[in-house]
Amino acid sequence: MSETPLTRNIAPGKPPTDLAAYDANGGYQAVRDTIGKVDPDGVLDIIKDSNLRGRGGAGYPTGMKWSFVPKPRPDEGHRYLVANADEMEPGTFKDRLLMEFDPHQLIEGMILSSYTISADRGYIFIRDEYHTAIKRLNDAIKEAENKNYLGDRILGTDFSFHLHVHVSAGRYICGEETALLNSLEGKRANPRAKPPFPQVSGLWGRPTIVNNVETLCNIPHIVTHGADWYQSLGSGNDAGTKLYGASGRVKKPGCWELPIGTSIREILENHAGGMLDGYELKGLLPGGASTDFLVAEHLDLPMDYESIMQAGSRMGTGTMIILDDKTCPVGMIANLMKFFARESCGFCTPCREGLPWVKQILDGIEAGTGRLGDMDILERQSQFIGAISNTHCAHAPGAIEPLSSGLKYFHEDFIAHIENKTCPYTGGAT
Amino acid sequence: MNSVRNNLASTLTDQEVSEIEAEISHLPDRRSAAIDALKIVQKHRGWISDGSLSAIARLLGMSDEELDGIATFYTLIYRKPVGEKVILCCDSVSCWIMGGDKITNKIKSHLNVELGETTEDSKYTLLPVTCLGDCDHAPAMMVGDELHHDLTESNIEEILK
Numbered sequence: 330m331s332e333t334p335l336t337r338n339i340a341p342g343k344p345p346t347d348l349a350a351y352d353a354n355g356g357y358q359a360v361r362d363t364i365g366k367v368d369p370d371g372v373l374d375i376i377k378d379s380n381l382r383g384r385g386g387a388g389y390p391t392g393m394k395w396s397f398v399p400k401p402r403p404d405e406g407h408r409y410l411v412a413n414a415d416e417m418e419p420g421t422f423k424d425r426l427l428m429e430f431d432p433h434q435l436i437e438g439m440i441l442s443s444y445t446i447s448a449d450r451g452y453i454f455i456r457d458e459y460h461t462a463i464k465r466l467n468d469a470i471k472e473a474e475n476k477n478y479l480g481d482r483i484l485g486t487d488f489s490f491h492l493h494v495h496v497s498a499g500r501y502i503c504g505e506e507t508a509l510l511n512s513l514e515g516k517r518a519n520p521r522a523k524p525p526f527p528q529v530s531g532l533w534g535r536p537t538i539v540n541n542v543e544t545l546c547n548i549p550h551i552v553t554h555g556a557d558w559y560q561s562l563g564s565g566n567d568a569g570t571k572l573y574g575a576s577g578r579v580k581k582p583g584c585w586e587l588p589i590g591t592s593i594r595e596i597l598e599n600h601a602g603g604m605l606d607g608y609e610l611k612g613l614l615p616g617g618a619s620t621d622f623l624v625a626e627h628l629d630l631p632m633d634y635e636s637i638m639q640a641g642s643r644m645g646t647g648t649m650i651i652l653d654d655k656t657c658p659v660g661m662i663a664n665l666m667k668f669f670a671r672e673s674c675g676f677c678t679p680c681r682e683g684l685p686w687v688k689q690i691l692d693g694i695e696a697g698t699g700r701l702g703d704m705d706i707l708e709r710q711s712q713f714i715g716a717i718s719n720t721h722c723a724h725a726p727g728a729i730e731p732l733s734s735g736l737k738y739f740h741e742d743f744i745a746h747i748e749n750k751t752c753p754y755t756g757g758a759t
Numbered sequence: 760m761n762s763v764r765n766n767l768a769s770t771l772t773d774q775e776v777s778e779i780e781a782e783i784s785h786l787p788d789r790r791s792a793a794i795d796a797l798k799i800v801q802k803h804r805g806w807i808s809d810g811s812l813s814a815i816a817r818l819l820g821m822s823d824e825e826l827d828g829i830a831t832f833y834t835l836i837y838r839k840p841v842g843e844k845v846i847l848c849c850d851s852v853s854c855w856i857m858g859g860d861k862i863t864n865k866i867k868s869h870l871n872v873e874l875g876e877t878t879e880d881s882k883y884t885l886l887p888v889t890c891l892g893d894c895d896h897a898p899a900m901m902v903g904d905e906l907h908h909d910l911t912e913s914n915i916e917e918i919l920k
Binding site for chain 2: 407416418460493517574575
């Protein structure tokens with residue numbers, strides 16, 4: 330049995346972890362051993378050496394991201410740490426688990442992270458629909474404040490950190506780092522131009538780090554056990570464990586903490602129990618809606634950042650969406666494009682105009698009114714909305730990934746719809 | 760112009776003001792509380808009328824138009840009246856694969872509403888929502904603050920009775 334630091338306090342049927350239970354299992358030991366005792370640069374070195382990469386989808390090295398925060402100057406004003414808990418990537422259900430069942434782990438990760446970057450204010454930016462997680466996080470923050478793990482002069486040191494839960498009001502685009510910052514400032518969630526990067530000029534123009542929930546939950550364990558231990562948890566090029574998931578027509582859909590680099594086949598067959606009887610695998614999105622399709626030939630790839638990228642996709646959030654052979658790939662891509670068109674913030678033309686156009690064409694093909702010329706438009710738009718769009722943020726390029734890869738892997742399905750003027754699939758979703 | 764405006768309750772209650780001021784207290788400026796303030800007033804009144812919007816804008820030192828630009832950006836700020844409970848029905852990809860369209864259609868016919876509409880008895884408003892992060896139990900929906908999952912056409916009536 331491999332180590333599962335992130336979910337060690339989480340098990341089916343086990344109640345959510347309160348402060349007593351968290352403490353009893355070594356909780357806040359890393360805070361007690363680190364705050365005021367280890368130099369922040371020393372902590373940064375451990376995180377850099379650990380090779381932890383962002384778990385929100387982009388996979389950027391966390392230590393590197395933190396190292397761009399300028400050194401604090403006396404009396405310069407607030408510096409911020411934000412946990413991105415706006416989990417809205419379709420097919421993704423991992424951060425909810427961490428927040429609902431072990432909220433103190435996130436809080437401890439945020440205390441250690443803010444100490445490292447000298448932040449004195451923190452926000453957990455969470456979507457409104459996560460009512461249970463919001464309540465448990467607020468309860469846990471109160472418990473931590475009572476123990477002086479949070480607040481002024483933590484544990485008698487010079488370090489202060491105040492943490493606040495900000496409950497959002499909807500819109501997928503809020504998960505984009507700079508859109509999230511605008512939303513936290515009470516504005517429309519349009520992404521910002523970069524540079525300046527948030528590390529230098531983020532929330533209210535102050536140095537700010539935004540990290541995904543799962544990323545932050547790794548920090549206490551790395552600080553406690555060290556970079557070498559963390560590196561040893563991964564089974565390939567990457568370090569640590571990863572919350573992987575599978576949804577769709579599999580026998581046991583779910584979310585599991587496994588060594589990063591576990592193969593797609595092992596996740597799908599051993600943990601998700603394989604396809605439901607009567608269904609076969611047709612394709613999969615490896616890490617949420619904005620990743621390229623993979624197909625059966627990719628099953629033995631390790632789920633790590635480089636391997637999945639070399640196969641033309643991205644590991645993304647690590648939660649796979651499974652397409653079976655009785656569900657229409659054109660209908661699935663049309664559903665995805667409807668989502669992305671609706672969630673565009675409307676700022677950049679390729680995204681605002683291109684995505685609804687693509688969606689309309691896909692709806693036509695699915696309904697049997699498509700023409701062969703539509704395929705050329707879809708191919709061209711994949712370029713205009715994707716690689717060469719120069720949009721402000723990654724929404725449009727991400728949106729187009731399942732379309733451009735779908736056109737490649739499911740070309741015959743598109744043509745069959747157009748030539749037969751109907752959708753050949755009847756046993757799936759529609 | 761005033762005649763078409765809903766000026767009902769165009770002043771905020773002491774309770775609403777004190778909740779909004781509590782949010783402002785940990786922010787560097789008043790307007791940063793815009794979304795919090797809209798949510799606080801909506802919690803008390805169910806939705807944000809033009810009158811409520813104006814009152815919040817005055818409290819935060821913003822124009823009505825600027826605040827409306829924010830209010831209309833966010834899907835969970837309601838600028839029209841909604842029912843006692845809002846049904847947020849997931850229409851994202853994992854739910855779609857697991858038959859989410861059938862569930863939505865069942866809700867529509869059971870309540871006799873289309874997406875975006877409120878039932879005649881003002882009990883429910885039906886809205887689509889982005890992935891609820893419960894994909895291993897798809898299809899899923901929220902009814903008010905409660906999450907319901909593993910939905911089938913037959914358990915919908917029980918949930919919405």
